[in-house]
Amino acid sequence: MDAPEFRTIIEPFRIHSVEPLRMTTPEQRRAAVRSAGYNLFQVHAQDVIVDLLTDSGTGAMSRDQWAALQHGDESYAGSPSYFIFRDAVRELFPFEHVIPTHQGRAAERILFSVLGGAGKVVPNNTHFDTTRANVEYTGALALDLVCGAALDAISTYAFKGDMDLEALEALLQERGDDVPLVMMTITNNSGGGQPVSLANLHAVRDICDRHGKPLFLDACRFAENAWFIREYEPGHADREVPDIVREIAGLADGMTMSAKKDPMGNIGGWLAMDDDDLARRCRDLLVLTEGFPTYGGLAGRDLEALAQGLREVVHHDYLRYRIRSTAYLGESLRDAGIPVVTPIGGHAVYIDARAMLPGIPPLQYPGQSLAVALYEAGGVRTCEIGTAMFGRQPDGSEVPAARDLVRLAIPRRTYTQSHMDYVIEACRHVAAHADRLTGYRIVEEPPTLRHFTAVFEPVA
Template sequence: MNTPFEPYRIKMVEPIRTTTRHERQQALQQVHYNLFRLPAELVMIDLLTDSGTGAMSAEQWAALMRGDESYAGSASWQRLEATARHITGMPYILPAHQGRAAEKVLCQALLQPGQVVLSNTLFDTTRAHIEASGASGVDLPCLEAADPALEAPFKGNMDLSALEEQLRTLGDRVGLVIVTVTNNSGGGQPVSLDNLRAVAEIARQYRVPFFIDACRFAENAYFIQRRAPGQSGRSVADIAREMFDLADGFTFSAKKDGLVNIGGLLGLRDPELMERACAALILNEGFTSYGGLAGRDLEAMSVGLREVLDPDYLRYRIESTGFLAERLHAAGVPVLRPSGGHAVYIDARAFLPHLPPGHFPGQSLAAELYLEGGVRSCEIGTVMFGEHARWDLVRLALPRRVYTVSHLLYVAETVAEVYARRSSLRGYRITEAPQMLRHFSAHFEPIERVAAVRPA
């Protein structure tokens, strides 16, 4: 069938307030055109992020009642630790309140000033923690990733030749190799099992730790099952376990493929690194059996880690994202091809060719989608990454188990309406911004007049 089928029934609803265009225009002006600053009640369809915005299952809500709130050695932690070890095979598991906290602990425990971290593509918080530790990050995406319209199955891969070249050139300065699955900043594209195997082997040859940013490990494993030759007969859980078996450790935001609203994990194999990480965790997050989380959060995460590997859930998750992507593609909207697992990415430079990157086409498009239909999205481009930006994208991230097909159709109609009058959209300039992670709190203003720029 062409229509995605939600493999769940709705037991509780939350009303969506219908806003007017005038209300949305006023709201944009009041928050200086930064969608992160909008009150959630003024957003009709919220696709800002899939991080912590999903709906928990009946089993997860039931698990909350089992929460053991003991400070040390709680039964809730023991259940989560056992689940995480079973899925990942990692001997050492540490909890954290979210993925960026696990990144912070890892960077404090592992990296030294002047070191370099090599990645397929670092996400914003990962790069920020690397730089805060005095190190620097280098992105090495595969060649196929350079073309947003190219149909290739694993555009999230790392460039293996570039990886070896960097390791030969930098030598001992390389402190970590990390692969993000799926590649969020690269358009939510999956990483192949062959690429992970090769990266792991190269890292071992140069004796550099290899980690996985495993926020969307189940979605990546599902793509491997569906797209990689010889993998269709394996379970997603089995593929995921092989992914983890290749790595020396992982960071994980449970707000994605943990199906919870808060939580994260750090997995390690090295006992010495584990000791340093424990010290950093206790200082920054809390004791090693709760990591800044309540016992009920640990219980919900344990259930979510099992539910995310359900084949019916994963099929719907990937098909619904593809459904929205195909609707936009059929309307002529330039979207990154093929669609990823958690989000649809619009190519804002191709959508708005009259706006140069310095006028932030992604921000312009995101603001207009909200103005048109109350749809909140996220700029992934020059605002977020500055000089590191390879393109300007607008990400429509789908919360897990929240919106139905009719919501997706409404989003597609909103984007199509804006696309029909795209030549009228203005660029933006930044009027105020912090030094790091500026996209969260920067102030913008529209540029009234923009000189036409001919498409390349």
């Protein structure tokens, strides 16, 4: 008998323990979001039914990760847990210096505190929020140079996270002395969770070599990016994901990592590089602000859980399930007539709020309006990726972001298909009543990363 081919891709795991959800009513949710200043970051987690605010640190650890916690050694200096962690990182990213941090933004802060500064320019395919904020905090300019296809929400180009090579070349010719490093974010979170091709990474590496610039990766979704390369880039279909990851790493001089994403951790990150002098300067800041170099703000048990997570995330069965389940949500919304960024990304589905709510101008935050409506309708918490997040400029002025998106980020190994079917119903309900939604204004905001704590109110 021939081997059967099944269309259904099941979760490559069984549920070992469960966490109860509190089922709320629309009236309770309206009251909760109003008391939170219409900011979903300020809504209490127990008031959320399906939490798609972020995939950062919100996933479920495996049986073997929980077992690894028990193996953690909490020695202040020289813990064996550090060396287990370091070796797991180097198995995929063979950099000489691996510096643990408590999460990714700490790695960014250390790196840009050393290499940033007034008058500097840091190019990236697209900076995410904390990356941009840490660059700008030093007085440097965070410049996005994503390829043109990324600006077309419905383009089917498979690698819309690619760098605009001509723009990068022009920048380095005109202002090369001001550029301390080039960064590439894989996958491109702010751009719709879109991957970067190996061909583009090789081309960026060639440009950096010609101009004598180091290339760093913001690599927190590296495994998902490698899977897309395997699936869609010619010549890589038969390769193992760890092999693709090692080729990606070999093109870079260093990396920042939020280990709360693909490394399957609830906390953690690292900064890695080959440059001895840069590593020394970064470790000096690490000791000042994070901790000793062999723990860097983490417990030994966290380091061991991350080491195990790095082994699990490159399994093909897991990645096939992860990417396909995200596509299931995105394709269902698209088929319902809801405008989403395509191709569907690896960790999230992005609704084009500006297209869905054309009557709300960008400076009235259509993404925020849609996100609040989804929460009120179904208790689904999402995240605005648009003018509320990126519209404020370093000089205090405000301009519309390139796009106003709402991100539905799916925590790893956490929700089932029935949860996603519920999310689809909530989105369809809101879409059917989209003409009733109103814009928002900000009535209180901090000077940086305002979307985390700003207070909003509806526009009358």
